[in-house]
Amino acid sequence: MKKYDAIIIGSGPNGFAAAITLQQQGLSTLIVEGANTTGGGMRTKELTLPGFKHDVCSAIHPMAMASPFMRSIPLKEYGLEFTQATYAAAHPLDSGDAGVLYHSLEETAQHLGVDARTYTRLILPIINRWESLALDTMGPLRFPRHPLDLASFGLNALKPATWTASSFKTEKAKALWAGMAAHGIQPLSNWATSAIGLVLMAVGHRYGWPIPKSGSQSIADALAAYYISLGGEIQTGCWVKDTRELPQHKILILDLTPKQVLRVEGLQLHDSYRKQLRKYRYGMGVFKVDWALSDATPFKDAYSQQAATVHLGNTYDEIIRNELHSHSGQVVEKPFVLFAQPSQFDKSRTPEGKHIGWAYCHVPNGSIVDFTTHIENQIERFAPGFKDTILARHTFNPTQMEAYNPNYIGGDINGGVMDIFQLYTRPTLSLTPYRTSNKNVYIASSSTPPGGGVHGMCGFHAARFVLKDHFNIDVML
Numbered sequence: 464m465k466k467y468d469a470i471i472i473g474s475g476p477n478g479f480a481a482a483i484t485l486q487q488q489g490l491s492t493l494i495v496e497g498a499n500t501t502g503g504g505m506r507t508k509e510l511t512l513p514g515f516k517h518d519v520c521s522a523i524h525p526m527a528m529a530s531p532f533m534r535s536i537p538l539k540e541y542g543l544e545f546t547q548a549t550y551a552a553a554h555p556l557d558s559g560d561a562g563v564l565y566h567s568l569e570e571t572a573q574h575l576g577v578d579a580r581t582y583t584r585l586i587l588p589i590i591n592r593w594e595s596l597a598l599d600t601m602g603p604l605r606f607p608r609h610p611l612d613l614a615s616f617g618l619n620a621l622k623p624a625t626w627t628a629s630s631f632k633t634e635k636a637k638a639l640w641a642g643m644a645a646h647g648i649q650p651l652s653n654w655a656t657s658a659i660g661l662v663l664m665a666v667g668h669r670y671g672w673p674i675p676k677s678g679s680q681s682i683a684d685a686l687a688a689y690y691i692s693l694g695g696e697i698q699t700g701c702w703v704k705d706t707r708e709l710p711q712h713k714i715l716i717l718d719l720t721p722k723q724v725l726r727v728e729g730l731q732l733h734d735s736y737r738k739q740l741r742k743y744r745y746g747m748g749v750f751k752v753d754w755a756l757s758d759a760t761p762f763k764d765a766y767s768q769q770a771a772t773v774h775l776g777n778t779y780d781e782i783i784r785n786e787l788h789s790h791s792g793q794v795v796e797k798p799f800v801l802f803a804q805p806s807q808f809d810k811s812r813t814p815e816g817k818h819i820g821w822a823y824c825h826v827p828n829g830s831i832v833d834f835t836t837h838i839e840n841q842i843e844r845f846a847p848g849f850k851d852t853i854l855a856r857h858t859f860n861p862t863q864m865e866a867y868n869p870n871y872i873g874g875d876i877n878g879g880v881m882d883i884f885q886l887y888t889r890p891t892l893s894l895t896p897y898r899t900s901n902k903n904v905y906i907a908s909s910s911t912p913p914g915g916g917v918h919g920m921c922g923f924h925a926a927r928f929v930l931k932d933h934f935n936i937d938v939m940l
Contacts, residue, residue, distance in 0.1 A: 475503020748874020
């Protein structure tokens with residue numbers, strides 16, 4: 464069989480990022496994927512009816528163009544196109560008011576009224592310094608290139624989201640903030656939960672929240688096309704249970720979470736390292752629903768009708784309470800729902816005149832409770848008549864989500880809880896978390912810094928260590 468410098472297991476964004484980074488330096492690489500198609504969390508399928516293209520996992524991609532790695536490669540030349548909604552996100556309230564994330568910082572601030580100055584003070588420095596902050600935050604712990612910028616960001620980012628919320632006066636601003644911070648999938652009273660909210664808002668103003676035309680699979684397809692153009696090879700439909708069955712290679716990179724790593728035979732990992740992996744903690748799961756719809760979702764709020772993502776959780780207090788209850792294992796009747804409507808802005812997703820809906824809520828890890836009714840009731844609450852537009856639906860509970868993509872342990876789409884204890888010390892307490900106890904085996908999944916999302920930075924950093932450790936090559940973005 465052919466010999467490779469490196470084999471990468473897993474073709475999610477991080478697997479591709481690792482493989483591309485190595486291939487760019489002239490190494491011979493092979494990506495091995497268990498499923499029949501590449502993509503990991505970037506796949507698009509007809510889950511409900513013929514002609515309705517649903518994003519199986521991620522649909523809207525705030526970090527795709529905010530990522531230094533993704534911006535460094537010519538994906539547009541390989542067929543990737545993004546479109547933007549009128550508004551990046553909206554957050555309707557029962558009162559009839561709504562928080563809105565405009566593309567413009569100034570318009571967002573103005574819409575928040577008396578909270579305009581507070582919002583601008585929080586977000587503007589991140590927008591202005593994102594290029595340096597991205598390099599210093601989207602990777603392992605290290606001495607920052609721009610320490611003053613990072614220190615300024617860290618003072619706000621490390622706070623619990625509940626502390627930041629107290630800076631706002633209006634219910635609209637507090638609700639918008641809570642919806643953003645809730646993307647972190649953990650109680651908003653946890654330390655460092657402000658980080659995700661600050662970043663999502665800032666990159667929304669700088670890059671928007673892009674929607675890939677024809678579905679998230681187009682990101683995977685562009686990554687694959689670029690990788691192959693560099694001479695890389697891909698093998699799909701091959702679940703690796705024992706590394707000794709692989710072609711001969713010098714380096715093995717795993718786009719796998721710790722629980723999966725422990726299941727793979729032949730890695731020759733030290734017992735002490737395996738013990739550390741067993742202590743790794745996973746977070747809440749998600750229950751996801753996709754719909755084929757006869758019409759656009761009839762939100763009462765005009766902003767929500769034209770937003771890429773709509774956060775459905777009503778007030779700050781309601782979101783805080785329900786996310787905490789979900790985290791503690793309770794079944795919440797009115798969960799916080801993240802709803803996306805890509806067909807509003809990309810007509811290639813559905814037959815003419817039809818639409819799709821995409822939504823999930825946070826649930827206890829591994830839950831088998833059916834949350835379909837809970838989610839649909841939340842949508843109906845803010846979009847009366849939504850249920851009448853449903854032509855067909857497809858659901859994923861956390862267990863089914865894991866069966867579909869083994870990286871999603873118990874439905875955890877972040878590859879492990881991203882709290883203060885695992886924000887950077889993931890999957891182990893190490894300044895070089897991509898290395899394992901076997902000098903020829905590396906981890907590149909979202910269980911390494913900077914964690915979940917379609918950004919490829921975990922894979923890039925893993926490949927950077929491989930190049931430095933074994934080939935005396937130093938690469939930077």
